[in-house]
Amino acid sequence: MFRLEPRASAPLLWQVATPVLAVIATMITGGLLFAALGFDPVASIRTIFWDPLFGPAAGYSRPQLLVKAGPLILIASGLALGFRAGIWNIGAEGQYIIGAICGAAVALAAYPTEAFWIFPAMIVAGAAGGWAWGMIPALLRNWFGASEILVSLMLVYVAQKIAAWMAFGPMKNPEGFNFPGSRNLQQYPSAANPELIANTGLHWGVIAAGIALAATWFLMSRHILGFRIRTAGAAPRAARFAGVRPERLVALCLGLSGALAGLAGLFEVAGPAGQITESFGSGYGFTAIIVAFLGRLHPLGILLAGLLMALTYIGGELAQMMLNLPASTVQVFQGMLLFFLLGFDLLTRYRIRRRS
Amino acid sequence: MTDIFRAEGLGKTYPGVRANDDISLSVGAGEIHALLGENGAGKSTLVKMIYGLVRPDEGHMQLSGQPHAPHDPRAARASGVAMVFQHFSLFDALTVAENIALGMENPPPRAELSRRIAELSQSYGLPLNPARRVVTLSAGERQRVEILRCLLQNPRLLIMDEPTSVLTPQEAEILFATLRQLAEAGTAILYISHKLEEIRTHCDRATILRHGKVVGTVDPRAHSARELAAMMVGAEMKLVDRSGRSPGEVVLDVRALSTHAAHEGVALKNIALTLRKGEILGIGGVAGNGQDELLAALSGEIASAPGTVTLSGADLSTLGPDPRRAAGLLSAPEDRLGHAAVPQFSLTENTLLTAGGRQDIVKGGLVDNTAARRFAEAVIKAFDVRTPGPGTAAGALSGGNLQKFVIGREVLGNPRVLVVNQPTWGVDAGAAASIRQALLDLAAKGAGVIVISQDLDELLELSDRFCALNNGRLSDPRPTEGLTLDEIGLMLGGAHGMEVGHVPA
Numbered sequence: 001m002f003r004l005e006p007r008a009s010a011p012l013l014w015q016v017a018t019p020v021l022a023v024i025a026t027m028i029t030g031g032l033l034f035a036a037l038g039f040d041p042v043a044s045i046r047t048i049f050w051d052p053l054f055g056p057a058a059g060y061s062r063p064q065l066l067v068k069a070g071p072l073i074l075i076a077s078g079l080a081l082g083f084r085a086g087i088w089n090i091g092a093e094g095q096y097i098i099g100a101i102c103g104a105a106v107a108l109a110a111y112p113t114e115a116f117w118i119f120p121a122m123i124v125a126g127a128a129g130g131w132a133w134g135m136i137p138a139l140l141r142n143w144f145g146a147s148e149i150l151v152s153l154m155l156v157y158v159a160q161k162i163a164a165w166m167a168f169g170p171m172k173n174p175e176g177f178n179f180p181g182s183r184n185l186q187q188y189p190s191a192a193n194p195e196l197i198a199n200t201g202l203h204w205g206v207i208a209a210g211i212a213l214a215a216t217w218f219l220m221s222r223h224i225l226g227f228r229i230r231t232a233g234a235a236p237r238a239a240r241f242a243g244v245r246p247e248r249l250v251a252l253c254l255g256l257s258g259a260l261a262g263l264a265g266l267f268e269v270a271g272p273a274g275q276i277t278e279s280f281g282s283g284y285g286f287t288a289i290i291v292a293f294l295g296r297l298h299p300l301g302i303l304l305a306g307l308l309m310a311l312t313y314i315g316g317e318l319a320q321m322m323l324n325l326p327a328s329t330v331q332v333f334q335g336m337l338l339f340f341l342l343g344f345d346l347l348t349r350y351r352i353r354r355r356s
Numbered sequence: 357m358t359d360i361f362r363a364e365g366l367g368k369t370y371p372g373v374r375a376n377d378d379i380s381l382s383v384g385a386g387e388i389h390a391l392l393g394e395n396g397a398g399k400s401t402l403v404k405m406i407y408g409l410v411r412p413d414e415g416h417m418q419l420s421g422q423p424h425a426p427h428d429p430r431a432a433r434a435s436g437v438a439m440v441f442q443h444f445s446l447f448d449a450l451t452v453a454e455n456i457a458l459g460m461e462n463p464p465p466r467a468e469l470s471r472r473i474a475e476l477s478q479s480y481g482l483p484l485n486p487a488r489r490v491v492t493l494s495a496g497e498r499q500r501v502e503i504l505r506c507l508l509q510n511p512r513l514l515i516m517d518e519p520t521s522v523l524t525p526q527e528a529e530i531l532f533a534t535l536r537q538l539a540e541a542g543t544a545i546l547y548i549s550h551k552l553e554e555i556r557t558h559c560d561r562a563t564i565l566r567h568g569k570v571v572g573t574v575d576p577r578a579h580s581a582r583e584l585a586a587m588m589v590g591a592e593m594k595l596v597d598r599s600g601r602s603p604g605e606v607v608l609d610v611r612a613l614s615t616h617a618a619h620e621g622v623a624l625k626n627i628a629l630t631l632r633k634g635e636i637l638g639i640g641g642v643a644g645n646g647q648d649e650l651l652a653a654l655s656g657e658i659a660s661a662p663g664t665v666t667l668s669g670a671d672l673s674t675l676g677p678d679p680r681r682a683a684g685l686l687s688a689p690e691d692r693l694g695h696a697a698v699p700q701f702s703l704t705e706n707t708l709l710t711a712g713g714r715q716d717i718v719k720g721g722l723v724d725n726t727a728a729r730r731f732a733e734a735v736i737k738a739f740d741v742r743t744p745g746p747g748t749a750a751g752a753l754s755g756g757n758l759q760k761f762v763i764g765r766e767v768l769g770n771p772r773v774l775v776v777n778q779p780t781w782g783v784d785a786g787a788a789a790s791i792r793q794a795l796l797d798l799a800a801k802g803a804g805v806i807v808i809s810q811d812l813d814e815l816l817e818l819s820d821r822f823c824a825l826n827n828g829r830l831s832d833p834r835p836t837e838g839l840t841l842d843e844i845g846l847m848l849g850g851a852h853g854m855e856v857g858h859v860p861a
Contacts, residue, residue: 222725224718227708235698240657241689242709243677 004350014348019294019301021347022340023308029340030333039323047322048315048333061314063201067272068310070206071096071264073302075288077212078260080297082253084220086233089254091137091152092261093285094159095130099262100269101166102129104182104276107191108171111183118190122266130262131255133159138254142247148254156285164278171276182276185269193271205267209306212260217299229253261285287313290338309334360385360544361406361424361513366415368401375401377568379415383513383544388535390555390576391548392588393565394756394784399548402565403515406546407439408432420512430461438511440502442518442782446490453486456505476507480534495643496527503534514538515546518782520554525812527642532558550785552581553813566590589786598796603820604633607804608685608773613664615653617828622646624653625828631773631804636795637833638819639808640844643778646828647808648690651777654806655687656680667773682713684772688762690781690808692755696762699751703743704732706750707765714769731768739764740790756787763791767798774798777808792818812844823847 027049031041052061075092082089089095103126110118137151171182185191196202220226232239232249240246264284269276291309295301316330359382366379376398383389393399404410406417408426417424419435426432429439446455453470457463464472470486477484482500490498499519506514516535520528535545535558549555555562555576562576564587571587579587608631617623624646631637641647652658654665656677665673672680689695697706707728712718717727732746739760743753750758759779766774779795780788795818799805808825809815815822821833824847831847 222723224708224712224721224723227705227723231698231701231709234700235694237691237695238698238709241655241677241695243656243681245676 002352002354004346005353006350007348010348015296018344018348019296019305019341021344022294022337025340025344026333026336029336033332034325037326039325044319044323044325047319047325048329049311051322052311052314052318055318057318059199061318063195063199064314065307065310066201066206067203068313069306070201070203070209071268071284072288072291072309073306074205074209074212074264074267075257075261075285076291076295076302076306077209077216077299078257079288080292080295080299080302081216081219081229082257083292084233084297085229085249085253086236087250087253088149089134089137089152089257090149090289091134091154091156091285092257092288093281093283094152094156095133095258095261096265096268096285097156097159097163097281098133098265099126099130099259100265100273100280101163101171101276102126102262103266104171104185104269107185107188107270108182110190111188114190116190119193119270122191122270123263126262126266127259128262130265131259133262134254134256134258135251138251141250141254148250152254156281160281163276163280166276167278167280173275180278184274186271186274191270193267195271203267203271205264205271208263208267213299213303220299261288287334290334290341294337294341309337312337358385359383359418360420361546362418363402363406364415364417366402366405366412366417368405368410368413374568376405376412379565379568379570381563381570381573383546385542385544386539387561388539388545388547388559390559390562391546391565392550392552392555392562392584394588394786397565397588397784398568399565400517401568403439403517403546403548406432406513407437407515433461433509433511436510436512437515438506438509438513439515440499440506440517440519444498444502446498446501448491449489451487451489452484452493452501452504455490455501456486456508459505460508472508473504476504480507480537481530482534496523496530499523499531503531507538511543513544513546515548517548518550519547520549520551523810528554550783550788552576552584552785555584556581564588585785588784598818599800601634601796601800601820603635604802606630607633607668608806609666610654611664611666613653613660615649615658615660622649622828624649627653627830629806629823629830629833631806633772633802633804634799635821636799636805636807636819638815638822638836639806639825639830640810640812640815640822640847641808641825643690643810645825647777647825649828650825650830651687651689651775651808654685654775655689656685677710678713681710681769684770685775686710686714686766686769686771686773687775688766688777688779690777692758692762693751697750697758700749702732702747702749703736703741703753703761704729704746706761707731707735709765711765711769735761735764735768738768739794756783759783760787760791763794767794771798771803773804773806775806775808778810779807780809780811780814788814816844 027045031045034044035041052058075096079089079092103122106122106125107118133155136155137148140146140151141148167180167182173181173183193204228239228242228244229249231242232244232246273280287309291302291305295305312330312333316333319325319329320327361383363379363381366376368376379402391399401410405412408429408431424435426435453466453473456473457469463469473486482504484497484500484504519531523531539545547559559576561573563573564571566588576584610627610629613624613627615624622645629637653660656675660673662673663671667683667685670683672683672685693699708717708723711731715731717724717731729746735741736743736746741757741761743757763776763779779791792814795805795807807815807818816836819836822836822839823833824831
């Protein structure tokens with residue numbers, strides 16, 4: 001009936017159109033799903049995609065857009081580097097958690113000293129923690145050929161256990177009435193990552209995300225290192241011929257994406273989250289993978305995709321409150337989005353021809 | 357002679373290109389019919405239409421008197437068309453029999469299949485053990501697997517796409533004996549090649565294509581190679597000019613170079629060679645005997661022990677590709693797509709692969725995109741690369757044009773030493789001649805050139821001295837002057853005789 005014909009090159013139109021198509025398909029399928037569950041599909045979709053920005057309660061939810069998009073974009077811009085090179089860091093969630101723990105550790109060790117150096121030191125510690133956690137799969141791959149996909153993913157669960165241990169043990173707030181969880185860093189001015197402009201959601205993590213986007217854009221489009229990263233992903237032998245050392249690239253990409261994920265964790269623990277708890281990891285590290293692909297591994301795309309995914313988070317919560325939609329709505333939506341994106345991606349690489 | 361295959365008025369237009377225009381052609385039973393033409397002349401499009409990969413826009417085909425309009429290769433195979441591609445599609449990890457079974461619609465039980473393979477390979481003089489894993493086979497043996505796969509279908513029309521480009525002279529002889537035997541049994545053979553001499557010796561008729569049209573169908577034995585080439589190119593072929601060179605001081609000194617075998621590769625064993633300024637050293641041998649490894653050891657992809665690779669007194673042995681390029685040791689690997697160039701990238705981007713430093717395209721880590729495009733344009737102009745422009749993806753170029761680009765990129769880098777591996781593999785006669793001339797001109801300007809090739813005619817034409825690479829060992833060089841093909845055969849490991857294609861595991 002129909003057949004697929006490979007395209008010589010992926011047209012720009014389709015590269016831009018497929019993410020949009022994926023979003024539309026997700027909305028339609030999501031609406032059908034809600035209808036099957038007995039909810040009004042139009043109202044549900046509006047609650048998720050429209051109300052957070054323009055609805056009656058938008059004043060409360062709009063700042064959340066930057067709060068959620070910041071870490072997603074920060075992590076995704078790092079992941080995109082590795083993905084371009086064919087190095088698959090699936091464990092950003094773990095690097096995010098470890099970065100938060102290391103950053104928080106600096107703050108908790110300094111408490112209650114007030115000093116200007118504390119927040120910068122936390123930033124360094126957060127980045128270093130994420131970097132170190134990302135270097136574990138890098139070194140295991142370089143030394144033993146272990147799959148960085150599996151190792152980085154498994155390390156997420158290790159990091160979650162460490163977070164729980166910290167919340168119940170070493171980092172537990174001594175004045176917290178024996179509740180698990182660290183001191184709240186929002187109440188410690190030298191360590192806090194506050195909202196910089198009221199009611200915008202803008203905090204240092206959002207600024208870091210902006211810098212990361214600009215820096216990765218510059219790296220990928222103007223710097224020889226970005227060219228080498230792309231070459232390594234497109235043709236590993238050509239990369240080697242051009243002088244790329246694969247081991248170095250693995251260490252660079254996993255380390256850098258780990259550091260950015262760690263930073264995202266640090267800004268989160270010092271700001272919106274406030275403390276290390278048992279369930280500190282909230283899935284940003286995994287969602288960022290979707291953001292990276294939905295954004296076509298391109299900085300501008302990642303910006304848009306990050307905002308969109310943030311919207312589904314906020315809209316999902318809103319839908320839970322307003323319409324009593326199940327809590328897993330957000331995950332279903334995010335999953336469908338990636339699914340449709342990968343599906344529609346076929347259209348960028350193939351054209352559909354009617355078989356005569 | 358009855359026609360097995362007949363095409364009338366075939367035409368195919370791609371966006372912007374008239375690939376085939378009013379092509380008419382017939383291949384008779386028992387005939388070996390050559391299809392000649394430069395890259396881009398429309399040979400591939402034509403055979404793809406016959407094999408059901410592409411549908412013609414106009415015209416029609418007949419096979420044994422029946423209309424032939426396959427909508428996919430499976431239908432073409434079912435009606436009796438078989439094709440051996442230039443690039444093999446075999447799974448390294450599987451055995452010969454398993455590979456053949458994979459390509460069949462209804463494979464018989466394994467034991468039965470192995471028996472039939474053994475039988476067929478016996479009767480056609482193509483020795484092949486069905487139980488061997490493909491990874492251990494030489495290029496020639498792999499081709500036999502592809503041929504046997506076709507023969508098992510009892511084809512009426514067999515299409516061979518540049519089959520001898522991977523074979524030694526001896527292996528090619530075996531192939532032609534097989535083809536002749538097939539033809540005598542009534543099979544029609546359509547034979548695509550650039551090698552004019554072998555077409556003149558072995559083919560009954562030749563149809564020559566140029567710019568998508570049939571120039572003529574001739575008896576190749578009645579024409580000289582130069583006449584055939586002239587018909588192909590549409591102009592007189594230039595003979596290469598070897599003049600104006602005089603070997604100078606030693607520029608590259610390789611001593612006791614040994615490497616470990618990468619998995620499935622060959623280890624280099626105690627390689628020694630010297631190369632003078634202005635000299636071309638030819639290295640012959642069947643692919644898979646260490647050619648890729650030797651190029652990698654010289655380009656810097658494989659590092660070696662200190663003191664093994666010296667360029668004008670500077671020890672480069674332990675350095676990577678970048679510093680070696682900076683020192684003036686440039687190279688062009690055999691595999692154009694994925695090694696010497698990135699298929700998805702534009703030609704402009706592909707200059708960055710090797711020319712970033714030497715052409716001042718990359719300064720302080722920053723890429724000067726304008727300079728990259730200018731250099732790409734310079735290569736395109738100097739080497740007559742036929743492409744819409746430097747923004748075209750490398751993978752969209754024909755093999756010959758991409759090869760001209762790859763060689764041109766290195767030649768314009770003013771190397772002190774240039775190492776090329778199979779510089780004209782799968783390249784049409786016109787492009788091959790211009791690449792060879794470029795290498796000679798480079799040497800005339802004082803660079804040392806190492807040409808690694810399987811094409812002995814090419815090596816005899818280009819090189820001042822000749823040595824052979826066999827199982828990772830390099831023979832002592834001999835002056836090319838006065839060297840005969842027989843002597844070269846012996847240097848290539850003549851003791852193996854007809855089994856030259858054998859690659860030790």
